Amino acid sequence: MFLFRTYAGIIRYSTFFDFFKIIWSSGSTLFVLLGLNFISEQVLGKPIYLYPALFLIFFISIFLMFFFRMTTRELFSILMDSKKSSSKIRIAVVGIEDESVSLANAIIHNPGQPYQLAGFLSARSDSKKAMLLGHKIYNKREFIKSDNLKKHFDAVLIKEIMSKPEMEEWMAVALDKGLKVLKAPSGNKMTEGGIVGSIRPLKIEDLLNRAPIKIESEEVRSRHFNKSILVTGGAGSIGSEIVRQVAQLNPSIIVIVDQAESPLHELKLELLERFPNQNFKFVLADISNLHRLEKLFENYRFSIVYHAAAYKHVPLIEDNPREAIFVNIGGTKNLALLSRQYNVNRFVMVSTDKAVNPTNVMGASKRAAELFVQSLQNSPDNTTKFITTRFGNVLGSNGSVIPHFKRQIEKGGPVTITHPEIIRYFMTIPEACELVLQAGTMGKGGEIYVFDMGRPIKILDLAKRMIKLSGYTPDVDIKIDFIGLRPGEKLYEELLTDNSTTIPTHHEKIMISKDPVMEFEEVDILCKQIMRAAIKKDKLQVVKILKTIVPEFKSNNSQFEILDEVSEEEVYQ
Structure with missing residues (x-):
């Protein structure tokens, strides 16, 4: 036992390794005694011990020592469980x-x-x-x-x-x-x-996840390897994930532009720690500032521009339409024109399903931005491929419904839903960004890529599941309140316009939407007009022109519904 250190183990943590040490120590004892017996027979003519007794002691000692250890271990486990089992x-x-x-x-x-x-x-x-x-x-x-x-x-x-x-x-x-x-x-x-x-x-996200799109990683890698990349809105939910995925493809530099100071700083700290060998440039800037952007294009000669910067919250934009004009339309126009001027290879715009048959200023402003970007594809002397991606709500993005519901549940409710029949499409942030990267790779220019997002989800069902997953009973522990549709909000979102048709691609879940387009001269004149109206702070004129650019834009539950019913002269009487 001294030789095999059978005494050294902690008994309550005994394993079969200790059992084998017991066998080796007892077995060695047995062989030594058998040897002594053999010598005694040769010298004295009779054995010291009875042979059956030696084997009996061998088995009894193994059993007792093993039984003692196992019993002690189980008693200790039972004792510990009895102390903690209630918790x-x-x-x-x-x-x-x-x-x-x-x-x-x-x-x-x-x-x-x-x-x-x-x-x-x-x-x-x-x-x-x-x-x-x-x-x-x-x-x-x-x-x-x-x-x-x-x-x-x-x-x-x-x-x-x-x-x-x-x-x-x-x-x-x-x-x-x-x-x-x-x-x-x-x-x-x-x-x-x-x-x-x-x-x-x-988590509710575990149930909403679908099989991700399989992107052609080699082609995507070759498009980005040793290239200069610009990501606008880079500190946001989509933009920051695009940066993370692009950083794995070894570009020469990634320039990240955002006007939100604190999120940009936090992203900087994360990226410098996670990708110490990647060259980043963090730029605090507003995309509506043309002169600020022009210096970046001049210095870095971008190969790909990922445009994810936008104002996206429907009720806020409905109250502040001119801000959507400056950023969603004006900012997009600045970036697209600079991309054409500096011969950027690919310009990839991140759009939204709210741009389809819009019922709010935010969605209409994104549709106007889509039209401007598409119009540049066939403009004179253009070499840039202008590509648009369009998808629905993103799980866990800033200001999205799931984090909002979580906070309400943590506070004990109520969970607020605008309407019992409201439905939405959902996808994960990595999935959305894979779509953006893939579109940037496969696009030939002028396309709007849409994604098969599966079946839409009823927000009421989503809320009930989240409440149950948190260990509560809906309308018993956590109340659900219906507060009515917000300004500009509609019951369901679409991915295709009424006049569009879809063309399949080699990815079964990615399609091309053939939406109506406008000539560059026409949309450019209208964009200049709407920018002048925004500078004059004329909300009604801003939305009036926006409805001219996007004829399918019909306001819903909004102060601008009057523009769908009367002429401009009647409005200003």
Whole structure:
């Protein structure tokens, strides 16, 4: 025992490694005594010990030492569990496959974590009477029918490798039973805390995610490698993710322009730490300032411009339409004309589904910007490829509905929704940016790329799910209030105009929208007129001209609805 140090291990953490040390020490003892017996027989003519007694002692000593260790370990575990079990979350692991068993083992062998294994859930019906790691396996049907599951479980643990429909099914069952839903990541996404430390509550974003677009990484890389790239609105949700993805493609420099000082500073700190070898230039500037932008184009001779800067909040823009003219139209015009003047290879504009049949100033201003950008494609002496990408709401972006709902739920409600029937399309930020990069690569110029965003989601259903995932009951713990549509807001968004047709591309989820276009001279004259009206602070004239540029723009729940009913002369009487 001294030789094999069987005494050195901490008993409550005994493993089979300690068991093997016991076998080696007892086995060595047995062989030494057998040797002494053999020598005694040769010299004295009789053995010192009875041979059966030696083997009996060998087995008894192994059993007693192993039994002592295992008993001590289990008693210690029971004692610790009894102290902490009241505060621990009792988990039912979904599945009985290898990964589920590994998760369960990790929970069992991590007593310091706030979780306690309470059983398994399985869709299989042939495992009802089986036990796994000493815990019962509950069949899904049994789970659904039972009304007292909260006595056994506090939460259900699902795995990231599950398909979205399977994940949604188990989530719905768990929430109906009043249980929390937790999620365990795949092995390559674990945190430093290991499997158990990576367990987190299921988020609504996990259910809205779809299979991402597969971009042709080599072609995208070659377009950006050793090139000078400009990203406007680079400190925003979309712009900053474009910067992160482009930084991985080894461009010669990325110039990031934004007028928001603090977000730009925070992005600078993040990027310099994350990409220490990448050359960045952080520029605090307003894209409506032409002279400020011209110096950048002159100094850096950009190969690609990603234009993500825009005012986007519908109610604010409805109250301040001239600001949307200065930034969304004027800023886009500045960047597009400079791109043509300095022979930028590709100009990629980030647009929105609100530009389709707009009912608000924000959407109409983005549609006007689309028309201006498209008109430049066939303008004289143009060598730049002007490309537009159009998509819906982005999960987790600044000011989007999901962070807003989260804050309301954390405060105890109420959760406010404008209308019970309102629906929206959603996509993730990385997914949106992959679309932008891919469009910049595959575009030939003049296209508006739209994305198959799947089925739209009812905002009321989204709110109810988020409340349930937070452990509350809708309209009981957290109230849902309907506050009415905001100015310029509509019940549903579209990705295509009424007059457009779509052309498929080699990506099954990316299409080209063939929207009506305007000649450059025509849209340029109208843009100059609307800029003059904005400078004069004439809101009605601004929106009047905007409706001329975008004839399908019909105001909804807005002060500007009058412009759809009467002539300009009647307005100013």
